[in-house]
Amino acid sequence: MNRLPPLVVLLLTLGYALAEDSEKPVVPDTALERGKKLFADTQGDDYPSCAQCHSVLPEDKELKGAKYLGPAGTLHGSARRAGWRNKDTYKDVIDAAQYCAKTWQERRHGLKAAQQADLRAYLESIAGKKVLPKRKVERKPKLITKFDGGDAVRGKKLVVRHCGACHGPDHISFEIKANHKKKLLVARKVRGYDKKLKFKPQGGTMSYYTIDRLSDKDLRDIIAYCGK
Numbered sequence: 001m002n003r004l005p006p007l008v009v010l011l012l013t014l015g016y017a018l019a020e021d022s023e024k025p026v027v028p029d030t031a032l033e034r035g036k037k038l039f040a041d042t043q044g045d046d047y048p049s050c051a052q053c054h055s056v057l058p059e060d061k062e063l064k065g066a067k068y069l070g071p072a073g074t075l076h077g078s079a080r081r082a083g084w085r086n087k088d089t090y091k092d093v094i095d096a097a098q099y100c101a102k103t104w105q106e107r108r109h110g111l112k113a114a115q116q117a118d119l120r121a122y123l124e125s126i127a128g129k130k131v132l133p134k135r136k137v138e139r140k141p142k143l144i145t146k147f148d149g150g151d152a153v154r155g156k157k158l159v160v161r162h163c164g165a166c167h168g169p170d171h172i173s174f175e176i177k178a179n180h181k182k183k184l185l186v187a188r189k190v191r192g193y194d195k196k197l198k199f200k201p202q203g204g205t206m207s208y209y210t211i212d213r214l215s216d217k218d219l220r221d222i223i224a225y226c227g228k
Helices: 006-023 031-039 059-065 093-103 113-125 152-163 183-191 216-226
Strands: none
Touching (some): 031 113, 093 113, 183 216
């Protein structure tokens, strides 16, 4: 039986080893890379990721440049923001992230210390040099119960823009279609109200939209398209 030359054997062995390595998932090896991956993590497509609610574009470019406009504002510059919410509810962006992780992402114990460090590294990498002012957010939007006058054609486009990150054909929740849900149900979910019309935004994995993110007019148009 003819034997292969040692050099050929070595090259074949090296080729097999490289092929096996290429099939293995690439594990991020820096805090910044791990933080970026964590930002997009949907926990196996079961829960919303940071990226499905937050853009990372500068505020003046977000409305024009973001593919989806989620319920929460951009996190560009968040690592250097002077304050959060309207009464300094959170001391910094990681403190706010812990709340989101436990409430909207349903991570029982929130983010581990290593995950917090990784996420901070990523957010600091997109922070820029400008210190942003305290972000003021309307904490309790009013619930509309009259839905006349909506534009269904415009509403269909708004569904893609505002809801598509989670409610698209390839995402974590059901796809929103025409005449799909009861009108009041849509309004309640969007504004964070429960079945008894009480404001309870922590009642589910969907983060609510304040009026500064989605106006009542836009909501009526969305409901004109998907409501029944």
